[in-house]
Amino acid sequence: ETGVTQSPTHLIKTRGQQVTLRCSSQSGHNTVSWYQQALGQGPQFIFQYYREEENGRGNFPPRFSGLQFPNYSSELNVNALELDDSALYLCASSPPGTGRTGELFFGEGSRLTVL
Amino acid sequence: GEDVEQSLFLSVREGDSSVINCTYTDSSSTYLYWYKQEPGAGLQLLTYIFSNMDMKQDQRLTVLLNKKDKHLSLRIADTQTGDSAIYFCAERPGGGSARQLTFGSGTQLTVLP
Numbered sequence: 001e002t003g004v005t006q007s008p009t010h011l012i013k014t015r016g017q018q019v020t021l022r023c024s025s026q027s028g029h030n031t032v033s034w035y036q037q038a039l040g041q042g043p044q045f046i047f048q049y050y051r052e053e054e055n056g057r058g059n060f061p062p063r064f065s066g067l068q069f070p071n072y073s074s075e076l077n078v079n080a081l082e083l084d085d086s087a088l089y090l091c092a093s094s095p096p097g098t099g100r101t102g103e104l105f106f107g108e109g110s111r112l113t114v115l
Numbered sequence: 116g117e118d119v120e121q122s123l124f125l126s127v128r129e130g131d132s133s134v135i136n137c138t139y140t141d142s143s144s145t146y147l148y149w150y151k152q153e154p155g156a157g158l159q160l161l162t163y164i165f166s167n168m169d170m171k172q173d174q175r176l177t178v179l180l181n182k183k184d185k186h187l188s189l190r191i192a193d194t195q196t197g198d199s200a201i202y203f204c205a206e207r208p209g210g211g212s213a214r215q216l217t218f219g220s221g222t223q224l225t226v227l228p
Contacts, residue, residue: 004157033214042119042203042218043158056212090157094214102146102213106157 002027004107006091012113013081021076021110023091031094032074033104034066038087049074078112086114119219121204126225133191135202135222140185143209147180148216149189150203158203161189191224199226 005024013019025032031050035043045058049068063079072093078085088111092104118140127133139147145166150158164171164178164187171178177190187204201221208217 031214040220042205042220043216044218045215048212048214056215058215092158092214099213100145101163102148102207102216103160103163104158104214104216105160106150108155108157 004029004091004093004105006089006107006110008110009108010111010113012115014115015081015083017081017114018077018079019081019112021078021089021091021112023074023076023093023107025072025074025091025093026095026105029093029095029105030072031098032068032072033092033094034074034076035090035092035106036060036087037090037109043090046076081114083114086112088112119204119206119217121202121219121222123220124223124225126227127194128227129194129196131194133189133194133198133224133226135189135191135204135224137187137189137204137219138185139187139204139206139217141206141208141217142185144206145209146207147178147187148205148207149176149178149187150205150218152201152203152221154200161202194224194226196226196228199224 033048034046037043048056067075088109090109092106148163149161175192205216205218
């Protein structure tokens with residue numbers, strides 16, 4: 001069984017640019033969440049997608065946006081990059097039936113560096 | 116707002132027990148979690164506990180929850196060098212979406228031979 005896969009694994013951008021990060025959810029999982037993990041910190045919730053719609057959002061500005069596709073894969077888009085956006089971006093998928101327990105299955109992340 | 120706090124570092128000898136502690140502030144938390152992160156990897160769910168339980172055991176892992184003091188702990192019995200990693204405590208607040216967890220900053224566990 002393939003787990004959550006993310007691409008690219010590393011990338012470097014400059015301030016003001018835009019970035020798209022991709023995530024394939026684990027087989028059978030229908031919910032995708034995105035988290036930002038700054039160096040030395042715990043992950044922070046960005047948003048969650050279910051049935052191709054955002055249905056939960058953390059304290060992140062609108063320049064962070066996302067998509068979920070019919071095959072449950074997802075994208076995270078960040079516009080007008082700032083230096084503080086440098087972080088590890090983690091995608092997590094969840095199987096049906098975990099809406100109460102909230103279990104997350106994480107990918108290995110995409111490390112974004114903004115210069 | 117919600118806040119989860121953990122001590123930053125813990126060092127133990129191989130074969131000893133490790134106890135990692137966590138405090139949280141949201142009294143409406145429904146579930147609490149322990150995740151493990153190895154270098155260069157994502158987070159791996161170790162175990163979770165429902166807020167109306169006070170203990171959960173899963174092989175070498177024991178989770179204790181003191182809801183009155185908002186204190187959560189993870190005990191790892193017979194700690195091995197492969198247990199060296201960062202351990203994150205997380206809570207699911209009473210409000211918010213199901214996967215909107217609040218994580219602590221992590222405890223770096225070092226297991227010495």
